[in-house]
Amino acid sequence: GAGVSQTPSNKVTEKGKYVELRCDPISGHTALYWYRQSLGQGPEFLIYFQGTGAADDSGLPNDRFFAVRPEGSVSTLKIQRTERGDSAVYLCASSLTEALWNTGELFFGEGSRLTVL
Amino acid sequence: AQKVTQAQTEISVVEKEDVTLDCVYETRDTTYYLFWYKQPPSGELVFLIRRNSFDEQNEISGRYSWNFQKSTSSFNFTITASQVVDSAVYFCALSVSTGGFKTIFGAGTRLFVKA
Numbered sequence: 001g002a003g004v005s006q007t008p009s010n011k012v013t014e015k016g017k018y019v020e021l022r023c024d025p026i027s028g029h030t031a032l033y034w035y036r037q038s039l040g041q042g043p044e045f046l047i048y049f050q051g052t053g054a055a056d057d058s059g060l061p062n063d064r065f066f067a068v069r070p071e072g073s074v075s076t077l078k079i080q081r082t083e084r085g086d087s088a089v090y091l092c093a094s095s096l097t098e099a100l101w102n103t104g105e106l107f108f109g110e111g112s113r114l115t116v117l
Numbered sequence: 118a119q120k121v122t123q124a125q126t127e128i129s130v131v132e133k134e135d136v137t138l139d140c141v142y143e144t145r146d147t148t149y150y151l152f153w154y155k156q157p158p159s160g161e162l163v164f165l166i167r168r169n170s171f172d173e174q175n176e177i178s179g180r181y182s183w184n185f186q187k188s189t190s191s192f193n194f195t196i197t198a199s200q201v202v203d204s205a206v207y208f209c210a211l212s213v214s215t216g217g218f219k220t221i222f223g224a225g226t227r228l229f230v231k232a
Contacts, residue, residue, distance in 0.1 A: 033219070033220070035222075041224060041225070042121075042123075042208050042222035042223050042224045042225045043162070043208070043222045044222075045219060045220070045221055045222075048219045055219070056219050089160070091162070093162075104167070105152060105164035105167050106152075106154075106162070106164065106220060107164070108161055108162040108163075109161070110160060110161050111160060111161075
């Protein structure tokens with residue numbers, strides 16, 4: 001499709017398990033973001049890629065969270081030893097890069113709802 | 118540090134009323150971008166507008182208008198003659214040169230438009 005695609009749309013897991021969430025950005029978009037949105041809150045920044053490299057990973061809450069984008073397109077957010085507090089909607093967005101940095105609008109996927117029991 | 122504050126958590130209006138959503142931002146950068154996004158009940162965030170820090174001209178798009186004032190660090194959004202379909206959560210966002218223009222969001226304002 002033409003938009004940002006995220007899979008799975010819903011994931012229910014048990015505390016302590018490992019989870020992977022996948023994002024397929026719009027073709028040609030070099031900037032890719034991961035956000036986390038809890039109920040009633042705004043998107044919370046996690047990590048931002050320019051191409052294959054993480055331009056800013058300051059939002060990752062701890063070392064249980066990790067994200068990769070090996071070929072500069074698809075990205076995977078990985079959560080180890082999940083905790084109940086990780087339950088949220090994980091949003092992926094992509095954007096065109098203007099000049100050196102990304103200053104354009106973000107195109108969001110529908111999100112992956114993670115529930116940790 | 119950068120910050121976006123949307124002080125209004127929820128607003129409820131009757132259809133055809135005008136409504137303004139407030140946004141106040143904080144940054145020490147001189148180059149930055151401001152955005153508004155809409156999140157309807159379906160959940161997917163949709164871009165509405167982008168302004169850069171060097172362009173303080175207000176903008177109108179149909180029933181939507183935006184008032185950018187650097188003197189008060191505000192970027193307010195007005196919907197004229199609101200409609201039920203405007204019911205959604207609206208987010209203001211800021212993107213700054215420090216950190217490579219990552220975009221940070223406010224907490225959002227939930228707008229209810231009643232028929």
